[in-house]
Amino acid sequence: MATIKDIARETGLGLATISKYLNGGTVREKNRLAIEAAVDKLGYTVNELARSLKTSRSRTIGVVIPELGNAFVTTIITEMEDILRKNGYSVIVCDCRTDAAQEREAVRFLLQKRVDGILNMPVSRDGTHLDSALEAGVPVVLIDRMIDRLAGKVHSILVDNAAGASAAVSRLIDAGHRHIGVILGPQGVFTTAQRHLGYSRAMTRNGLTPDAAFVVYGDYTVQGGYEGMRRLLELPGLTAVFVTNYEMTLGAIIAGNELSVKIPERLSLIGFDNLQLSQVIQPRLTIVTQPLKEIGEAAAGIFLEALEADAPEIRELVLNTGLLEGDSVGTISEP
């Protein structure tokens, strides 16, 4: 494999000159041609490893996520990766299988690989797995979930979950529903709390008192959504359900199908987060959408800014959700 030295020998120029040209410096026209010719002839490509060692910048971003098989996260990564790659950065992905120990290990692994930045949708609640990164001066971007202890030290891109949940529940209330169930994520998780807050806020704001029985906790898995739905369907008076993530939406639908619950006649349903699914389900599902593309773009932007410029300004973005109307919400006339 050809090195810069080979180019130097081939062209009769000095190492420094070649390097300078390769990095955008100017050289005399005839030398430029000579270098180009030699590069072509020898099939030279810069050895990023050596470059990285010398510059102590690996041009690599590490990504740590609970799981790859999750449209939320893959869409964001795709978008971010696209932009980063155009800027010469590569993305190393670590799937920690929703396990805090593996998450910690992944961060350690990435730091050892000398990544320039870390994107994390955190599993751990306390965020200690990121301390070493921060100590090392590696910028961290948190998505989806905030960790209070790290406020001001890490960048974050969140979604206004409370508003999103509130909008969904308000939509149900406007349609005449009074007894609205909600299937939340695990207790203690950031997004669970936010979405719960939105639910409660919409209820009280409309003069309804949230009944704890109508609030069930799942674990953001298909299974959890399934069980949550079974539990809710036993409650008398229930006419609508709001499910707070994609996987649980799937589970809830499975449960509904099993019990032949007609949507929206018998039950109104608002799901979360997957456009494609919302179309294929009959009836078309009304869902809360998150701005995935924007999140990915924002993440890429933050990294580029933090690494290219020397602006150590901490960004804390909160983006808005949308409500995509389908046919899964039925109207109840007031008695």
Added chain:
Amino acid sequence: MATIKDIARETGLGLATISKYLNGGTVREKNRLAIEAAVDKLGYTVNELARSLKTSRSRTIGVVIPELGNAFVTTIITEMEDILRKNGYSVIVCDCRTDAAQEREAVRFLLQKRVDGILNMPVSRDGTHLDSALEAGVPVVLIDRMIDRLAGKVHSILVDNAAGASAAVSRLIDAGHRHIGVILGPQGVFTTAQRHLGYSRAMTRNGLTPDAAFVVYGDYTVQGGYEGMRRLLELPGLTAVFVTNYEMTLGAIIAGNELSVKIPERLSLIGFDNLQLSQVIQPRLTIVTQPLKEIGEAAAGIFLEALEADAPEIRELVLNTGLLEGDSVGTISEP
């Protein structure tokens, strides 16, 4: 950031000794303790960049795929990544957006990053984008699609698509169907040809003559499946449809829903590839499944073998599909 030199100074030992110990060599007990202590005290971690430069092995595998938002591919990557990371390898993912030019660029990018191996689900038909990798002696593993020109030079992990398609179509024939539509991928793509072959084989083997009108080509997108289904539904006599990938299965269902086609009463349907979907759709969908986990495992295995051992033996695996029974296939009694 602490280096090996700091450890040497701290312990009074030589560079070579520390390096040796760090790489699993034996040192005197008291030195071992001294090194451990110094490592802890200074928070030393090996600089993989420097190590890679010296050993000219980056311990990184590059992955080039048409798109990340695709359960087929993410499941495989997850599995492979899991195994590779446990062995100290990281995975760089490049999503080429189903664009051959971007795919070529991604390979170039990865080679510049000095990856030790490349996993590719190819978009390009001729595979020239991989030539530079092969020249550089970087092992390549192809998944899902074979490129004949590269046979014997690249590893491959394929699925017996012909058999899988044949099994699905046979299942329909056994249920009494005679006029069976199939929605294939784009013409000229490897898997399209394989699945078409399976379809034809099952038909002729059962004494039926395949009618070209019942064979439509899509492009492996939701839209393509939708259009294909609309076209098929205009054909008189059609009683069953086999859709040959996940995205198109979604599209086909949307089309069916729009026209209120009852499944399986009016039309029997066999889809492809997504377990979760098959459960959530009502009625439960019968699908052809691919052994995603095994593919991921096999890929990791091939890389580890090729990189750790010096066994340059080319592997060409062909795995079997399964048929997951749902309720979307109805029986037609012979007239």
Added chain:
DNA sequence: CCATGAAAGCGAAACGTTTCGGATTTGAAT
């Protein structure tokens, strides 16, 4: 034709490892 300043070119050191081959230490046997 010379002086001059700017532009371009250069050698050498450094980044943090690994590794080679020789030097030193160890500890058991004499």
Added chain:
DNA sequence: ATTCAAATCCGAAACGTTTCGCTTTCATGG
């Protein structure tokens, strides 16, 4: 104590870049 092989240790070079501080070359105007 002495010897000796085995075990351990070590200095130095090398991996392929970038970069610093000089030196050389060039074009221009006088």
